[in-house]
Structures are given as C-alpha cells and as structure tokens.
Amino acid sequence: MKVQLCLLVLCSAACAFAGKLPSFITPCSRSDPQLNTCIEKVISAAGAKFTEGIPELNIAPLDPVQLGTVFVDNPSLKLTFSDTVVTGLRGFRVNSYKINMEKGKATLDFTANVTLKAHYVMDGQILILPIRGNGQSKIKITNLNIVIKYDFDEKDGHWTVPSYKDHYKMDRAQFKFTNLFGGNKELAQTTERFANENWEIIMNEIAGPIFKQIISKCVDQVKLFFDAVPALELLP
Numbered sequence: 017m018k019v020q021l022c023l024l025v026l027c028s029a030a031c032a033f034a035g036k037l038p039s040f041i042t043p044c045s046r047s048d049p050q051l052n053t054c055i056e057k058v059i060s061a062a063g064a065k066f067t068e069g070i071p072e073l074n075i076a077p078l079d080p081v082q083l084g085t086v087f088v089d090n091p092s093l094k095l096t097f098s099d100t101v102v103t104g105l106r107g108f109r110v111n112s113y114k115i116n117m118e119k120g121k122a123t124l125d126f127t128a129n130v131t132l133k134a135h136y137v138m139d140g141q142i143l144i145l146p147i148r149g150n151g152q153s154k155i156k157i158t159n160l161n162i163v164i165k166y167d168f169d170e171k172d173g174h175w176t177v178p179s180y181k182d183h184y185k186m187d188r189a190q191f192k193f194t195n196l197f198g199g200n201k202e203l204a205q206t207t208e209r210f211a212n213e214n215w216e217i218i219m220n221e222i223a224g225p226i227f228k229q230i231i232s233k234c235v236d237q238v239k240l241f242f243d244a245v246p247a248l249e250l251l252p
C-alpha cells in the first residue's frame with residue numbers, strides 16, 4: 017500500500033512534466049521542406065542549454081560530464097583514468113544534421129574543443145619509449161569531430177533509439193601528466209614532450225575507450241529526452 021502510494025506520488029511528480037518541451041527549444045514542423053536545416057538550427061540554438069542538464073526531465077549535464085573510471089588495456093600500454101571529467105561540450109558546433117523520417121535514420125555531425133581531466137595510473141610504452149606514472153592528467157583535444165548515425169523508431173508516441181554508430185577524429189591532442197616516473201623531472205619532461213609530438217599514436221591507443229564513453233553519455237541523455245518529450249512535441 018505504502019509502495020503504491022509512493023509510486024503514485026512519484027508518477028504525479030514525473031508525469032506533470034511529461035510532454036513538456038523545455039521553453040528553450042523551438043520545434044520544427046515535420047512538414048518543413050527544409051527540415052534538416054531547421055533541426056540543425058534548433059540543435060545549434062538549444063545545444064548549449066541542453067548540456068547544462070534538465071533536472072525536471074531527469075537529464076544529466078553533459079558539461080561537465082563525469083566518466084568515472086576509464087580503462088585502456090593494450091598490449092603495450094596499461095592506463096587507468098579515474099574521476100574522469102570532460103568539459104567543453106557546451107561549446108559544440110553543429111556541422112550538419114540529416115534526418116530521413118521514412119527510414120527512421122538520422123545523422124548528427126558536430127565539433128567541440130574538449131578537455132579531459134582525471135587521475136591516472138600508467139605503465140607501458142609509446143613506440144619504443146617507456147612511460148610510467150601515477151598522478152593528475154589533462155588532455156586538451158582541439159576540434160574533436162563526432163559523427164553519430166542513429167536509427168529511431170516511434171513507440172507509444174515517443175522516439176526510441178535502438179542502435180547507433182559513431183565515428184570521431186580530432187585535429188590535435190595535448191597532454192599534461194604530473195608525477196611521471198615518480199617525479200623524475202628530466203625524464204618526465206622528455207617523455208611528456210615526446211608524447212605531445214606523437215599525440216596521434218597515443219590517441220590511437222587510448223581514444224577508443226574514452227570517446228566510446230563520452231558518446232554513450234551523450235546518447236543516453238538524448239534517449240532520456242526522447243522518453244520525456246513526445247515525438248509530436250519535438251516535431252509537430
């Protein structure tokens with residue numbers, strides 16, 4: 017009985033917001049002949065606010081986004097990031113948006129400058145150079161370009177996203193690691209410089225697990241958003 021009452025109270029709190037498009041979003045009409053351009057503009061205009069999170073709809077912030085622990089487990093390099101936080105997504109720029117209503121497919125292409133900060137523990141080598149340490153790390157990524165191709169369906173008046181594919185690339189990454197080699201300054205400086213000169217090789221090793229998590233956090237929030245706001249309100 018108590019449980020049911022609880023659920024009822026919870027539902028009336030949650031349901032009061034259901035079907036409410038946040039006021040910072042001005043929806044496009046699905047019969048707009050320039051639907052792609054219209055949605056592209058809506059995402060550009062509302063995106064930064066969306067990344068702050070929408071507590072009434074249970075949408076968590078995407079800037080900063082907490083990734084928790086990220087493991088990189090390659091034959092040549094073991095690396096663990098913990099308390100990982102990524103900032104910068106709010107400044108994203110939409111490159112393009114394409115939707116095919118009949119096929120239930122859409123593609124979002126965007127670029128952002130992001131910074132990852134985490135505690136790190138690392139042991140292994142990059143190319144032929146050993147690298148080892150335990151401290152704070154910062155990775156600045158310039159023009160991280162993410163393309164998400166997703167499928168969507170409509171169920172009970174809401175969009176669902178049964179699957180998606182992602183692709184990413186970047187212009188540059190810069191690393192800062194404190195306490196490399198237990199604080200051996202000279203060795204640390206040389207290694208950090210070497211790492212920054214060879215950023216592409218390092219990012220090839222470590223980018224996978226990091227970006228998979230960033231992208232899945234973004235997709236999760238969009239799914240929650242689709243759960244909260246009916247498709248007909250998002251695209252009347």
Ligand SMILES: *[C@@H]1O[C@H](CO)[C@@H](O)[C@H](O)[C@H]1NC(C)=O
Pocket residue numbers: 107108109127128129158159
């Ligand atoms: C990222 O930063 C670079 C230079 O620091 C700038 O040229 C570029 O426009 C920025 N990208 C975005 C998406 O803001």
